[in-house]
Amino acid sequence: MKATQAALFAVAGTGALALLPLAVPPFYAGLMIPFFGYAIALLGFNLLFGYTGLLSFGHAMFLGFGAYGAAVMSGVLGVNSFELVLLAVMVGSAAVALPVGLLCVRYIGIFFGMLTLAFGMLFHSFLFKFYYVTGGDSGMRVARMKILGLEFSHYNKIEFLAGPFYYYCLALLVVAGLVMWRVVHSPFGLHLRAIRDNALKAEYLGVRVYRMRLAAFIISAAFGAAGGAILGFRVGLADPELVYWTQSGQLVFMAVLGGFANFFGPIIGALTFTILQDQLQSLTQYWRFILGAILALIVIGLPEGIAGFVRKMWRRLVRRPA
Amino acid sequence: MSAFANILAGGVFHAAVLFLVAAGLQLVFGVQKIVNLACGSFYALGAYFGITFIGYASAYGVSPWLILPGLIVSGILLGFIGPPIERVLRMVYGRDESFQLLLTFALVLMFQDVFRFIWGANPRSLDSAYLIYGTIRAGDFSVPVYNLLVIAAAIATAAGLGAFLARTNYGRLLRATAENRAMAEALGVNVRRVYSVVFTLGAVLGTTAGALVVPTAAASLDMAIEFVIEAFAVVVIGGLGSMRGALIGALAVGLIRAVSIVFFPELEVLAIYVIVIAVLIFRPAGLFGRSLA
Numbered sequence: 001m002k003a004t005q006a007a008l009f010a011v012a013g014t015g016a017l018a019l020l021p022l023a024v025p026p027f028y029a030g031l032m033i034p035f036f037g038y039a040i041a042l043l044g045f046n047l048l049f050g051y052t053g054l055l056s057f058g059h060a061m062f063l064g065f066g067a068y069g070a071a072v073m074s075g076v077l078g079v080n081s082f083e084l085v086l087l088a089v090m091v092g093s094a095a096v097a098l099p100v101g102l103l104c105v106r107y108i109g110i111f112f113g114m115l116t117l118a119f120g121m122l123f124h125s126f127l128f129k130f131y132y133v134t135g136g137d138s139g140m141r142v143a144r145m146k147i148l149g150l151e152f153s154h155y156n157k158i159e160f161l162a163g164p165f166y167y168y169c170l171a172l173l174v175v176a177g178l179v180m181w182r183v184v185h186s187p188f189g190l191h192l193r194a195i196r197d198n199a200l201k202a203e204y205l206g207v208r209v210y211r212m213r214l215a216a217f218i219i220s221a222a223f224g225a226a227g228g229a230i231l232g233f234r235v236g237l238a239d240p241e242l243v244y245w246t247q248s249g250q251l252v253f254m255a256v257l258g259g260f261a262n263f264f265g266p267i268i269g270a271l272t273f274t275i276l277q278d279q280l281q282s283l284t285q286y287w288r289f290i291l292g293a294i295l296a297l298i299v300i301g302l303p304e305g306i307a308g309f310v311r312k313m314w315r316r317l318v319r320r321p322a
Numbered sequence: 323m324s325a326f327a328n329i330l331a332g333g334v335f336h337a338a339v340l341f342l343v344a345a346g347l348q349l350v351f352g353v354q355k356i357v358n359l360a361c362g363s364f365y366a367l368g369a370y371f372g373i374t375f376i377g378y379a380s381a382y383g384v385s386p387w388l389i390l391p392g393l394i395v396s397g398i399l400l401g402f403i404g405p406p407i408e409r410v411l412r413m414v415y416g417r418d419e420s421f422q423l424l425l426t427f428a429l430v431l432m433f434q435d436v437f438r439f440i441w442g443a444n445p446r447s448l449d450s451a452y453l454i455y456g457t458i459r460a461g462d463f464s465v466p467v468y469n470l471l472v473i474a475a476a477i478a479t480a481a482g483l484g485a486f487l488a489r490t491n492y493g494r495l496l497r498a499t500a501e502n503r504a505m506a507e508a509l510g511v512n513v514r515r516v517y518s519v520v521f522t523l524g525a526v527l528g529t530t531a532g533a534l535v536v537p538t539a540a541a542s543l544d545m546a547i548e549f550v551i552e553a554f555a556v557v558v559i560g561g562l563g564s565m566r567g568a569l570i571g572a573l574a575v576g577l578i579r580a581v582s583i584v585f586f587p588e589l590e591v592l593a594i595y596v597i598v599i600a601v602l603i604f605r606p607a608g609l610f611g612r613s614l615a
Contacts, residue, residue, distance in 0.1 A: 049420075055420045055423075057423075103599070103603055107602075107606060109419060110357060110419055110423075110562075111602065111606055113357075113420075113423070114357075114554070114558055114602065115599065115602045115603075117551075117554070118555075118558070118595050118598040118599050118602065119595075119599065121551060121591070121595050122592060122595040122596065122599065125590075125591035125592045125595060126592060128591070129587070129588040129589070129590065129591065129592060130588055244547075245547070245551055246430075246547055249359075249424075249427045249430075252420070252424060252427075253424070253427070256421075256424060285438070286435040286438065286439060287435075288431045288432070288434050288435045289431065289432045289434075289435035289436065289439075291431055292428040292429065292430070292431030292432035292435070293428070293432060295424065295425075295427070295428035295431065296410070296425055296428040296429070296432070299414060299421050299424050299425045299428065300410075300413045300414060300425070303417065303421060
């Protein structure tokens with residue numbers, strides 16, 4: 001995708017998201033908060049999956065680091081500033097990702113997926129069983145915090161989520177998107193793509209494959225934690241369900257739904273998934289079946305996801321001479 | 323001492339059921355190179371169906387001696403959902419393994435709601451149906467005969483599968499396909515058929531295990547996603563694609579769980595994943611290498 005095209009799309013998307021709270025009731029605007037959380041986490045996830053070719057099946061662990069980190073900092077340590085929490089969970093998650101990544105990125109393909117899955121389940125069983133530390137299956141409370149040093153105490157929770165916090169998260173997503181755009185279009189990003197396409201050749205050309213994969217792993221962990229902190233803040237709770245392997249599967253689902261070959265794909269996937277899940281849940285108790293069927297259809301029929309499909313349709317429509 | 327024997331008996335029973343599901347996972351991975359997340363759903367399907375079967379059986383006064391054979395038969399009959407599902411999976415055989423994994427994940431989601439639709443959201447269990455065959459006691463040590471029969475059935479399945487893969491002609495075809503698909507195809511193996519058979523066999527192992535476990539445990543919506551992850555631990559410890567590995571891995575996981583539930587309940591699941599990670603780091607091929615036999 002050309003930079004001007006991408007910029008146009010990003011500006012249009014941001015504009016649309018910025019106008020949304022004016023058009024819909026606060027409750028629905030608040031429902032978009034998980035979208036922001038997932039979108040930020042998926043930007044990181046896709047650095048690993050789409051750009052480096054490593055499918056992590058335990059990525060929910062990093063969401064958990066973010067949510068539980070926010071719970072510990074706000075509840076136990078009494079930190080009141082969300083920025084500080086964000087910074088801390090990102091650094092903390094990256095710090096944990098270093099040793100975990102050292103072990104995981106020695107493998108690729110299915111073994112990488114299994115190792116990350118095992119680490120995710122390890123963390124989940126810790127959260128689940130050591131209830132006197134983590135609250136077990138009832139989780140830990142995430143207290144309401146100040147954003148940008150402001151209390152917003154005259155807003156109730158729904159108004160706060162639909163108003164100030166909504167725009168705050170939108171700004172975070174824009175920043176995260178800009179950072180990630182820089183990352184994937186830097187020489188580092190080029191290295192990652194070379195590794196994805198042919199690791200042996202890349203190594204021969206002087207790319208330090210192991211180190212680059214590790215760096216991608218650590219960056220994606222930091223993004224995951226930031227997303228997790230937002231998710232935890234919205235519900236006011238960090239619970240182990242957020243770390244279970246099905247949640248990791250859901251992240252992969254969103255990335256594939258939107259199209260992991262496209263920079264914006266995962267964001268589109270997160271948006272579609274969030275809206276779809278909410279609509280289906282209010283429609284029927286059998287929403288998992290429909291989501292599963294959609295996933296199956298995407299995997300079989302639209303392997304490039306929504307972004308790839310739209311692109312193909314657009315090309316067909318415009319039909320420029322080559 | 324006898325307390326410890328009780329724990330061991332519980333662990334071995336759990337291992338026997340785990341082995342069946344893990345064997346199905348191994349077979350499918352060994353031959354088709356697909357990690358089938360839906361094998362836990364097959365297990366749950368067998369369990370739910372087993373509940374229905376026993377419900378009817380006791381309503382019509384069927385002799386308790388027919389319960390165990392009946393459960394095995396219904397497990398095998400349920401395996402017939404294998405071929406149509408394999409037909410769907412066939413559409414992504416040429417693709418990256420992440421797509422295959424995701425498609426089986428989609429099946430997991432769909433199956434969960436099928437169970438909810440047919441059997442409801444609440445866990446279903448049978449009151450002490452595992453006592454139909456009585457218990458064996460020696461001092462403080464006691465084990466239901468039913469559990470022993472299930473363990474025997476699992477051992478028989480292991481032996482039968484081993485003999486099938488090692489001795490029979492079709493077993494050789496399976497192993498040849500696992501080893502080198504293109505070469506097997508060039509030599510005239512109907513790989514499509516082999517894939518269909520293997521997937522169905524994997525499904526049958528899962529549904530039978532589920533049907534067998536249901537007199538002793540409840541069937542619930544979460545059992546599919548919980549069990550597949552345990553079966554996954556088994557195959558990683560034992561080594562992907564290895565039948566012997568599935569046996570050893572199942573015993574390891576079953577016994578570790580049984581022992582830690584009693585002595586260190588916090589570590590019950592944790593211990594398993596520590597071992598999984600250790601195995602993946604130090605022996606990524608698992609304790610028992612590579613091939614199917």
